[in-house]
Amino acid sequence: MLYVLKEQLLRDLNIEVLKSDKIKSFGLDQVIRIFSQDQSCFKIRNEILDYDKIMEDKKLLEFHLVDFTQKLSNSLQIPIDQIEILGVSKGSFEINFLIKGKTYDEIQQLIQNIPAAQIYLHKYCNGKIEYLTYFDYARDTGEQLAKSSGIILSSDDFNPKYNMKWSNFKEKEQRGPPDHRYDYYFPRGCYGFGLDIKKYGENQDWIQMDGNPNEWRIMYHGTIQNFVNSIVKNNLMPGLNNLYANDDCQDEFGNMIKVGNGIYFSNDFNVCTRDKYASYTQVLDKQFAVIFMTRVNPKKIRQSQKMKLKNYFVVNESKDVRPYRILLHEKKKGIYNYLSFLFFK
Numbered sequence: 001m002l003y004v005l006k007e008q009l010l011r012d013l014n015i016e017v018l019k020s021d022k023i024k025s026f027g028l029d030q031v032i033r034i035f036s037q038d039q040s041c042f043k044i045r046n047e048i049l050d051y052d053k054i055m056e057d058k059k060l061l062e063f064h065l066v067d068f069t070q071k072l073s074n075s076l077q078i079p080i081d082q083i084e085i086l087g088v089s090k091g092s093f094e095i096n097f098l099i100k101g102k103t104y105d106e107i108q109q110l111i112q113n114i115p116a117a118q119i120y121l122h123k124y125c126n127g128k129i130e131y132l133t134y135f136d137y138a139r140d141t142g143e144q145l146a147k148s149s150g151i152i153l154s155s156d157d158f159n160p161k162y163n164m165k166w167s168n169f170k171e172k173e174q175r176g177p178p179d180h181r182y183d184y185y186f187p188r189g190c191y192g193f194g195l196d197i198k199k200y201g202e203n204q205d206w207i208q209m210d211g212n213p214n215e216w217r218i219m220y221h222g223t224i225q226n227f228v229n230s231i232v233k234n235n236l237m238p239g240l241n242n243l244y245a246n247d248d249c250q251d252e253f254g255n256m257i258k259v260g261n262g263i264y265f266s267n268d269f270n271v272c273t274r275d276k277y278a279s280y281t282q283v284l285d286k287q288f289a290v291i292f293m294t295r296v297n298p299k300k301i302r303q304s305q306k307m308k309l310k311n312y313f314v315v316n317e318s319k320d321v322r323p324y325r326i327l328l329h330e331k332k333k334g335i336y337n338y339l340s341f342l343f344f345k
Contacts, residue, residue, distance in 0.1 A: 041086055041096050042107070044125040049093035061088070068095060068124070075120040076110050078102070104131040153229050162194025162325060177213050180298040184218050185268040190327040192293060195232060197324050206295055207324060216295035216322065219265035219313060222278025228290055228326070235318045236292070238262045242314060247304030259302045262316040265294065269327060271311045280331045293325035 054061050065085050073080040078099065086096040099107060107129070111117045121127045166186045175184040197207065205214035221236060242261045251257050264277065272278040272291050280287035296313075297320035303313050315321055 041098050041131075042104075043094055043096050043130040044121075044128065045092050045094045046125055047092040051088075051090045051093045054093060055088075064093075065095070069097075071120055071124075075114065075117040076107075077114060077117075078110075153232055157196055157232050159194040159196045162192070164192040164194070164325070166190065166192075175209060175211075175215075176217060176298065177211050177215050179213075180215075180217065182217055182298075183267060185270075187220070187269045187291070187293065187327050187329075190269065190291070190329045192325040192327050195324050195326065197322070200322055206322065217267075217298045217301065219267060219294050219296045219315075220269040220272050220327075221263065221265050221292040221294055221323070222269075222272030222276075223290055223292065224279045225281045225290055231292060231323060232326075236263045236294070236321050236323065237318055238316060239264070244304050244307050244312070244314065247306055249302050249304045249307075251302075252299035257302075259304050259307070259314055260316050262302065262314040263318070263321055265296065265301075265313040265315065266311045267313065268311050269293075269329070273329060273331075275310070278329070287331040289329045289331065291327040291329060292323045293327055294321055294323045296321050 049064065054064060065088070069080060069083050069085060073083055076099075082100045082102070084098040084100065086098060088095055102110075111121065111129075118127065121129065166188045169186040169188055171188070172183045172185045174181055176182050197204070200206070203214075205212050206216040208215050223231060238261055240261055242259065242264075244259045245261050247259045248256050249259050266272055266277075269291050273280075273289050278289040278291045280289045296315050300315050300317070300320040301313050302316065307313065
């Protein structure tokens with residue numbers, strides 16, 4: 001699934017996926033940033049620099065990254081704009097970077113032929129440069145899951161026209177038709193991958209944001225990676241063990257009814273990760289959660305008083321639910337991603 005999402009970003013820019021068979025698998029790193037690059041990068045580790053101290057000061061971070069880029073450019077005798085910093089992480093102080101137009105073997109040859117490069121790299125990182133490939137691990141894992149489930153996703157299941165990020169958005173705003181106004185919490189810090197919605201018919205009033213009478217409400221449903229393919233292909237399915245099934249709530253006519261079994265949602269995507277409905281999947285040294293951004297029929301939403309305390313909602317039937325975007329959220333723990341700061345600030 002993660003590899004298919006990478007492909008959607010590339011197709012959005014009319015760039016094909018480049019399959020790599022390099023020496024080491026790195027998995028899903030910088031999925032947002034690297035949509036126009038090959039699936040590989042270099043990593044160096046400086047064991048002298050204090051990661052925590054650097055990360056406390058943005059100017060100091062910028063200084064170290066610029067200084068590294070300039071000195072690497074000079075020592076390898078390549079243009080500075082050929083070097084692209086991807087991010088930093090804690091492991092002493094690690095920098096992931098690209099050297100555009102150069103393979104691992106070509107870089108190693110440059111280092112062997114240029115004494116100044118050997119001296120600089122020995123001083124900065126004991127002469128060690130790792131070469132890492134992207135998405136091979138994620139792709140292989142995804143293929144194994146797909147084979148076991150018999151459900152396989154393809155680019156036809158997505159529409160990159162609706163890929164989206166929410167940089168510099170406020171926390172929430174009012175949405176919906178006059179009789180169903182609600183607080184919409186923007187999924188800040190996520191990247192959204194648009195799904196193909198042609199199967200829902202030509203009338204798209206339900207997905208508009210103009211307050212028309214047929215506009216459906218935006219909700220979030222957290223899940224685990226193993227279920228993503230099935231949800232994309234077959235929609236969300238009602239569960240049978242709703243903790244709040246016997247709670248009282250009002251239906252669209254004002255009648256008191258039981259919440260009943262159904263599909264869990266929240267109006268805030270953070271609830272999905274907070275309460276572990278969207279569990280994080282380990283992809284080598286990073287963790288990602290998958291959340292479905294969904295439109296639901298506002299007349300069919302059920303919520304008891306107890307559910308309000310947790311921002312939970314239930315919709316009883318799949319026909320009142322339409323997933324239209326997959327959100328990918330990276331768990332930040334002990335890692336600071338410089339470009340995530342730039343991209344998601």
